[in-house]
Amino acid sequence: MKDAAATPRREGNVRPDLWRSIPVLSKAAGARAPLGRRSFLGLGAALTGGLALGAKPGQAEPASPPADAPWSQSIGPGVVDRPYGRPADTEAGVIRRNVPWLTAGTESSVSFSPLQDLHGIITPNGLFFERYHAGRPDIDPDQHRLTIHGLVERPLILTMKDILRFPQVTRIHFIECPANGGMEWRAAQINSLQFNHGMISCAEWTGVKLSTLLEEVGVKHEAKWAMVEGADGAHMNRSLPLDKCLDDCLVVYAQNGEALRPEQGYPLRLVVPGWEGNVSIKWLRRIKLGDKPWYSREETSKYTDLMPDGTSRGFTWLIDAKSVITFPCPEKPLDGPGPYEIRGLAWTGNGKVKRVDVSMDGGVNWQSARLHEPVLSKALTKFTLPWRWDGAPALLQSRVIDETGYVQPTIAELRKQRGSNSVYHNNSIQTWQVKADGSVFDVQLA
Amino acid sequence: MSSSRKRSLLLGVGLMLAAGAFARAAEPGPFGYGRIATPAQIAGWDIDVRGDDGAGLPTGKGGVERGAEVFAEQCAACHGTFGEGEGRFPKLVGGKGTLRDDRPELTVGSYWPFAPTLFDYINRAMPMPAPHTLSSDDVYALTAYILNLNDIVPNEFVADRDSLPKVKMPNRDNFVWTDPRPDTTSRPCMNACVDPAGVRIMSTAEGNGLTPRTTGPLDTMQPK
Numbered sequence: 279m280k281d282a283a284a285t286p287r288r289e290g291n292v293r294p295d296l297w298r299s300i301p302v303l304s305k306a307a308g309a310r311a312p313l314g315r316r317s318f319l320g321l322g323a324a325l326t327g328g329l330a331l332g333a334k335p336g337q338a339e340p341a342s343p344p345a346d347a348p349w350s351q352s353i354g355p356g357v358v359d360r361p362y363g364r365p366a367d368t369e370a371g372v373i374r375r376n377v378p379w380l381t382a383g384t385e386s387s388v389s390f391s392p393l394q395d396l397h398g399i400i401t402p403n404g405l406f407f408e409r410y411h412a413g414r415p416d417i418d419p420d421q422h423r424l425t426i427h428g429l430v431e432r433p434l435i436l437t438m439k440d441i442l443r444f445p446q447v448t449r450i451h452f453i454e455c456p457a458n459g460g461m462e463w464r465a466a467q468i469n470s471l472q473f474n475h476g477m478i479s480c481a482e483w484t485g486v487k488l489s490t491l492l493e494e495v496g497v498k499h500e501a502k503w504a505m506v507e508g509a510d511g512a513h514m515n516r517s518l519p520l521d522k523c524l525d526d527c528l529v530v531y532a533q534n535g536e537a538l539r540p541e542q543g544y545p546l547r548l549v550v551p552g553w554e555g556n557v558s559i560k561w562l563r564r565i566k567l568g569d570k571p572w573y574s575r576e577e578t579s580k581y582t583d584l585m586p587d588g589t590s591r592g593f594t595w596l597i598d599a600k601s602v603i604t605f606p607c608p609e610k611p612l613d614g615p616g617p618y619e620i621r622g623l624a625w626t627g628n629g630k631v632k633r634v635d636v637s638m639d640g641g642v643n644w645q646s647a648r649l650h651e652p653v654l655s656k657a658l659t660k661f662t663l664p665w666r667w668d669g670a671p672a673l674l675q676s677r678v679i680d681e682t683g684y685v686q687p688t689i690a691e692l693r694k695q696r697g698s699n700s701v702y703h704n705n706s707i708q709t710w711q712v713k714a715d716g717s718v719f720d721v722q723l724a
Numbered sequence: 725m726s727s728s729r730k731r732s733l734l735l736g737v738g739l740m741l742a743a744g745a746f747a748r749a750a751e752p753g754p755f756g757y758g759r760i761a762t763p764a765q766i767a768g769w770d771i772d773v774r775g776d777d778g779a780g781l782p783t784g785k786g787g788v789e790r791g792a793e794v795f796a797e798q799c800a801a802c803h804g805t806f807g808e809g810e811g812r813f814p815k816l817v818g819g820k821g822t823l824r825d826d827r828p829e830l831t832v833g834s835y836w837p838f839a840p841t842l843f844d845y846i847n848r849a850m851p852m853p854a855p856h857t858l859s860s861d862d863v864y865a866l867t868a869y870i871l872n873l874n875d876i877v878p879n880e881f882v883a884d885r886d887s888l889p890k891v892k893m894p895n896r897d898n899f900v901w902t903d904p905r906p907d908t909t910s911r912p913c914m915n916a917c918v919d920p921a922g923v924r925i926m927s928t929a930e931g932n933g934l935t936p937r938t939t940g941p942l943d944t945m946q947p948k
Contacts, residue, residue, distance in 0.1 A: 371939050371940055371941075373942070375936060375937075375938065375942055376936070376942070376944075377936055378936065378943055378944060379934075381812060382802070382811055382812035382813045385852070386852070392938075394938075411849070412849060412852065412855060425761055425765070425766065425769055426761075427761055427766045427770070431751075432751070432752070432753055432760060433760065433761040433766060434753070434757075434758040434759065434760060434761055435758055435759050435760075435761045435765060436757065436758040437758070440757040440758045441757075443755070443757050444755060444757065465926070465927035466927040466928050466929040467927075467929050467932065467934050468929050468934055468935050469929035469930060469932075469935045470929075470935050470936075470938050472938055473935065473936065473938070493753065493754060494753035494754060494755055494757065494758070495753060496753060505772055507769075507772070511849065511852070511855040511856075512848070512849040512855065513771065513848035513849060513855065513856060514849075515772065515848070563769065564769050566770070566772065568774075570774065570776070570777075571901075572772055572773075572774050572775060572844075573774065573775025573776050573837070573838050573841055574772075574775065574841060574844060574845070575836075575841055575842075575844065575845035575849070578775060578836060578837050578838060578841055578899070579830065579832075579835055579836050579841075579845075582899065584823060584828060584830070586824065587824065588823040588824040588898060589898045589899070589900055590823075590835075590895075590898060590899050590900070591899075591900050591903065591904065592899045592900065592901045593901050593902070593903060594903045594905065595903070596903065596905065598905060598906065608929075608935075608938070609938050609939075633912070635912065635914070639920065639923070640918075640923035641917055641918055641923065642916060642917055642918055642919075642920050642923060643914070643915050643916065643917070644912075644913070644914045644915070644917065645914075673923065673925075677910075677912070679912050684906055685908075685910040685911065685912050686910070687908040687910045688910070691908045691910060692908060695907045695908060696907070699828055703905075711925065711928065711930075719928055719929060719930045720928070720929040720930075721925045721926075721927065721928045721929070721930075722925070722926050722927045722928075723923060723924060723925060723926060724922065724923070724924045724925075724926050
């Protein structure tokens with residue numbers, strides 16, 4: 279499939295049952311083909327659910343005052359028409375997407391958050407990226423148990439009711455898969471913000487500190503590590519140093535104020551702030567303390583980083599500082615010269631984002647962007663920078679500096695250290711090539 | 725659910741009734757929530773096997789020949805008869821000496837550092853449609869077969885809790901278990917940071933046909 283800008287007319291593929299709310303637009307666009315670039319952009323925005331602002335595709339705004347629309351001259355559905363609620367029908371294209379050729383099936387696979395249509399630091403629960411190792415288990419919370427045992431004074435079995443009684447904490451943290459950007463180690467391959475960066479999401483998590491649970495069982499002094507395990511078919515497990523468990527890990531049952539989604543570990547998951555996502559075990563059922571790490575498959579054959587000399591790095595948990603411009607991007611091109619706001623997200627597993635710089639010329643000159651409050655530790659941070667685009671080709675980049683002084687590297691710098699077979703932890707600077715027609719492409723520079 | 729797992733569940737329920745007596749033996753924690761887990765209750769879920777020393781390996785054993793039978797029945801559909809991998813499912817065999825290559829092949833034989841990890845992973849996660857349903861003997865047998873396919877153990881090898889930790893995997897010593905990052909030292913230069921003449925596009929994703937659609941329904945939702 280070609281990139282979005284190269285294939286303007288794809289409404290023929292749209293399934294009417296999924297897109298019943300927009301047949302008029304589709305038909306109108308089809309009748310008017312061929313479309314100019316500008317009209318495609320308008321149509322694309324409506325189809326993808328990006329807020330379709332401004333003129334309708336292919337027609338100028340009429341000079342007379344706009345007439346009352348049908349929805350202004352009728353009465354709408356009442357309360358509890360949608361007892362849970364859902365996005366507007368025209369936002370139907372704002373969804374998690376996967377890369378079918380990446381994995382053998384969907385059960386051990388990933389999906390990507392549509393960062394191009396998100397506007398804040400919180401990822402809506404239905405759009406939080408997914409990573410499964412054995413599909414999504416649908417768990418009965420009444421039957422779910424958390425067992426904590428091993429080098430503890432009092433091995434415990436906790437029900438969900440028990441866990442809800444412990445003192446609550448609420449924190450905002452990102453979770454990023456270390457394979458985010460993994461398809462780009464060798465070269466620019468995927469022309470998309472969503473597919474190159476969408477394995478990061480951020481939510482407000484509520485639960486109990488892991489340290490509280492460990493106090494409850496009593497940690498024996500010889501304990502140095504914890505093995506955390508899920509109730510999914512993979513019985514997904516990882517080893518964590520006890521120090522990290524006692525520092526800031528959370529055992530959570532709520533995400534953005536409501537119960538976790540099954541996709542995110544319902545009824546109970548671990549959140550390990552600032553560390554690679556796979557250690558934040560979902561569907562958490564067991565914690566065992568021991569004196570050494572377990573060297574499970576997921577920390578030996580997977581989630582280890584192969585270096586050019588043939589050695590591999592293990593236990594590379596930290597998410598290094600990273601940032602990306604989310605507008606413009608391949609999915610959201612520019613609509614002619616004029617004033618714009620460059621927008622983006624930055625994050626670091628080290629703590630807080632200190633500064634984000636933006637370059638329009640491929641890294642020759644930089645200016646600092648504005649960081650938007652709140653700037654939270656191990657959470658997404660939003661940045662913006664006003665930009666008057668003169669219509670000339672540009673190479674947009676963002677570069678984050680975190681509170682430890684660590685500076686986000688270029689892909690060339692990373693490759694010099696790690697070659698291109700390490701799969702994980704590609705936190706390099708993203709370059710977006712802006713062409714004179716406003717279209718945007720994923721490129722890599724020398 | 726296998727009948728042995730049903731039995732252990734029933735056993736667990738029975739022992740849970742006796743847990744009150746056990747709980748009195750330990751001081752309660754600060755909140756006193758939950759119930760003390762009895763040894764039998766813990767045993768039901770205590771499946772982990774430690775990779776480097778095999779701690780936690782259960783009783784039982786299995787050889788290469790039996791492993792080939794179980795593999796043909798349970799594993800070959802995805803992993804291929806000899807572990808060569810079907811489609812995009814993981815290859816389990818081969819790749820020795822390729823780790824420095826441009827396209828390295830990471831398999832049990834070429835990459836995995838610890839043999840007990842193989843038992844642990846098969847036992848906890850395989851076969852994918854019905855994980856954790858094989859007997860310990862069959863998991864041992866599969867472990868022996870896959871190690872044998874990789875020429876790491878001889879045909880007569882029998883895997884058990886004593887023999888597996890002694891198997892030295894070819895790539896065992898090539899892992900660094902402490903994180904050397906940060907391994908880059910970029911400086912936050914602001915002006916004239918690189919020569920503008922040196923700013924060149926080395927690769928572009930434009931038009932290479934690898935990007936799934938980013939609008940409309942998913943590719944997999946398209947009518948066939």
